[in-house]
Amino acid sequence: MCAADSVINMRQHRLALCEVHFAEWVEKISLSFIKKHRMFEPDDRILVAVSGGKDSLSLWRILLKLGFQADGLYMDLGVEAGCSYSKRSCEYVEKFAQNIFPEVKLHVLDVADIYGKTVPEMAGRRKGGRKKFCSVCGLVKRHEMNRIARELGYTVIATGHNLDDEAAVLFGNVLHWEAEYLVRQSPVLPADGVGLVKRAKPLARFYERETAAYAIINNIEYMQEECPYSVGATSLRLKEVLNSMENSSPGTKLQFYFSFLRAKENSLFPGCKRPELRACEKCGQATGALGLCAFCRLLEPASAHHKELEDEI
Amino acid sequence: MVKVIFRNAEWQIPGNITVQKLITDLGLNPQSVLAVRDGKLVNNETRLGDQGEVKLISVVSGG
Numbered sequence: 001m002c003a004a005d006s007v008i009n010m011r012q013h014r015l016a017l018c019e020v021h022f023a024e025w026v027e028k029i030s031l032s033f034i035k036k037h038r039m040f041e042p043d044d045r046i047l048v049a050v051s052g053g054k055d056s057l058s059l060w061r062i063l064l065k066l067g068f069q070a071d072g073l074y075m076d077l078g079v080e081a082g083c084s085y086s087k088r089s090c091e092y093v094e095k096f097a098q099n100i101f102p103e104v105k106l107h108v109l110d111v112a113d114i115y116g117k118t119v120p121e122m123a124g125r126r127k128g129g130r131k132k133f134c135s136v137c138g139l140v141k142r143h144e145m146n147r148i149a150r151e152l153g154y155t156v157i158a159t160g161h162n163l164d165d166e167a168a169v170l171f172g173n174v175l176h177w178e179a180e181y182l183v184r185q186s187p188v189l190p191a192d193g194v195g196l197v198k199r200a201k202p203l204a205r206f207y208e209r210e211t212a213a214y215a216i217i218n219n220i221e222y223m224q225e226e227c228p229y230s231v232g233a234t235s236l237r238l239k240e241v242l243n244s245m246e247n248s249s250p251g252t253k254l255q256f257y258f259s260f261l262r263a264k265e266n267s268l269f270p271g272c273k274r275p276e277l278r279a280c281e282k283c284g285q286a287t288g289a290l291g292l293c294a295f296c297r298l299l300e301p302a303s304a305h306h307k308e309l310e311d312e313i
Numbered sequence: 314m315v316k317v318i319f320r321n322a323e324w325q326i327p328g329n330i331t332v333q334k335l336i337t338d339l340g341l342n343p344q345s346v347l348a349v350r351d352g353k354l355v356n357n358e359t360r361l362g363d364q365g366e367v368k369l370i371s372v373v374s375g376g
Contacts, residue, residue: 007354008347016356053374165375212347212372216354226374235375243344243373 008213011250019217026214030062030202037188039200040156046070047154049145050096050106052089052223054215055160057096059203061218063158064101070158071105072097075144077137078111078118081228089223096220107152109144115299120229122298133229136298143295146285149197161201164208167253168238170260179272183264194277196286207253316366319346326361333357336369345373 004018017025033039040046046063050056050072063070074093079085090108097106112118123136149157166185173181187205191198203211215222230236245252260268275288280296287293292300315328317335326335332348332355348355351365361367 005359006356009356009358019354054372055374164373168375207344208374209344209347209372212370213354216347216349216370224370230375233375236373239373239375240342240345243342246344247342 007217010210012254023214023217026206026210027062027065029205031066033205034202039188039202040068042068044069044155045153046156046158047145047149048072048158049141050074050093052092053160054212054222055162055203055208057220057222058211058214059158059160061100061220063202064104071107073107073109073145073148075141076108076110077140079120079227079229083228085228092221092223107148109148111140111144134233139294139298143285146197150195154197156198156200158200158202160203162203162206162208162211163253163257164239164242166204167242167257168235170257171238171242172234179269183269183272184274192277192286194279194286195284196277315361315363317369318366319369328361328363330361331357332359332361335361341369346371
């Protein structure tokens, strides 16, 4: 029995822990989740996608603390919106890297420097512009993470998705019965021969309340403001509904997500498979589409592949 | 009275209530915020106390 005051009460686990034991618990559970889903081994070179937020910085800290080889990748998406959002997020990442783990490597990539356009500019070119911003942003991030990992020889990409993120995605896909997306949703996505680097979500076991608590306890300074483009995003509304259910029935989110993973293992969708991947004709990265991948079509002159892209992302 | 901060708003609140009561009185969901008192994380059963400041931090992110 610990004599210290508990700082967090996790009703879904019927567990209240002090600062020290909570941090130890998060690290221990992370390691067992990484092993259970065979995410990576100590000799893997891991590229952690860091945004400056609580989840990715906590993830980076946990992986380094557990002794994994984990370098960071920050992507400057060019989100300005009157508050220098991307620049300030980058400052949190750089500060974390310099002050907490000065020996690790941090790669910083500026999307506008490479492609001549910021992500808001890319999204603005599309029908629905701002409304579709999050989809375009996700597409650009996935493409660039994979490209950098391939070019620099990383064997795994780790992202800071937490259980709330995963439950919200699952909820959205169930509402529309998106069987193909449901089949793909997993804490670990294997590498593919055509150049898709293995992707892992080691924090998918934790509520975001817990990843935030881990960041606070470990004095990780992170970007607390939301991306200005996320206002009104569907994922936030889905999280609100799930949190409302969680509040009256603790464990709802945990059960929803893990029951889904178990059902998937037991062939919930037997006739549904991941689309066959091939190399994009332009960039060479893996895509389910014929010809150009969604990212290259996004960069094509307006209207060239407009309709297909609308349908795909 | 204790100073309570959430996003850009500040209030002076009597300290004889718990964090949980504060959160629900403000119309927030206890699942979506954490409370930090004088820089230290505190659980929802903690009484606010009559000095210092309590900051509520939203934990919901995404887009």
